[in-house]
Amino acid sequence: MGTAMHTMRHKTGAAVPPAATAPSLHNQGALRGAIGLAIVTLAGCGFLYSLAGVGVGQAVAPTGANGSLIERNGQVIGSTLVAQPFTGDGYFQPRPSAGNYSVMALSGSNQARTNPDMRKRIEEARAAVAQREGVAPQAVPGDLVTQSGGGVDPHISPEAADIQVARVARVRGLSPDAVRQLVARHTEGKQFGVLGAPRVNVLELNLALDAAK
Numbered sequence: 001m002g003t004a005m006h007t008m009r010h011k012t013g014a015a016v017p018p019a020a021t022a023p024s025l026h027n028q029g030a031l032r033g034a035i036g037l038a039i040v041t042l043a044g045c046g047f048l049y050s051l052a053g054v055g056v057g058q059a060v061a062p063t064g065a066n067g068s069l070i071e072r073n074g075q076v077i078g079s080t081l082v083a084q085p086f087t088g089d090g091y092f093q094p095r096p097s098a099g100n101y102s103v104m105a106l107s108g109s110n111q112a113r114t115n116p117d118m119r120k121r122i123e124e125a126r127a128a129v130a131q132r133e134g135v136a137p138q139a140v141p142g143d144l145v146t147q148s149g150g151g152v153d154p155h156i157s158p159e160a161a162d163i164q165v166a167r168v169a170r171v172r173g174l175s176p177d178a179v180r181q182l183v184a185r186h187t188e189g190k191q192f193g194v195l196g197a198p199r200v201n202v203l204e205l206n207l208a209l210d211a212a213k
Contacts, residue, residue, distance in 0.1 A: 078203050083154045090171040092164050094202045099151035108149045155199035182208050
């Protein structure tokens with residue numbers, strides 16, 4: 001055997017190299033790097049990024065960053081971003097809400113247009129609004145009988161506001177023209193002139209009505 005190996009080496013002119021060993025992983029170094037990366041990521045993305053976002057928001061748009069809250073006499077009474085129900089015929093009414101106007105239950109009805117329960121609910125709401133406003137059911141705008149996707153849409157269409165003018169004016173003892181002027185002043189145009197549709201913020205309009213007494 002030894003003679004045959006010696007002969008093979010003599011004929012090939014080179015010795016057979018020893019088998020290569022697999023590289024070993026230094027566990028201590030890998031663990032240190034992983035911990036360091038986790039700390040940097042947590043501090044940068046979880047703390048510094050959030051802190052920078054809050055700082056920029058407070059500097060550029062503090063009202064919006066704080067929830068667009070409305071205060072009266074030092075007390076928060078609502079937000080321009082969230083719908084709320086109003087009691088009394090002297091107020092404009094918002095869209096229906098699947099979550100009872102709760103910000104903790106933001107949702108739509110999740111019912112398809114073909115769902116018979118949804119169709120029944122819409123027809124009942126249409127009849128109720130028509131009776132409340134003294135108009136024909138077919139004259140009721142769609143946004144007064146349908147729920148928004150989030151359930152707390154603070155806006156209604158100018159048409160939905162206009163159909164409520166007569167009732168509000170009658171109850172408050174104001175002229176319809178005076179109420180329509182308030183609606184016009186609180187009608188927002190399309191965003192950037194091209195996005196969305198004109199809309200009326202119900203909370204701001206009702207506050208303006210209270211101030212007009």
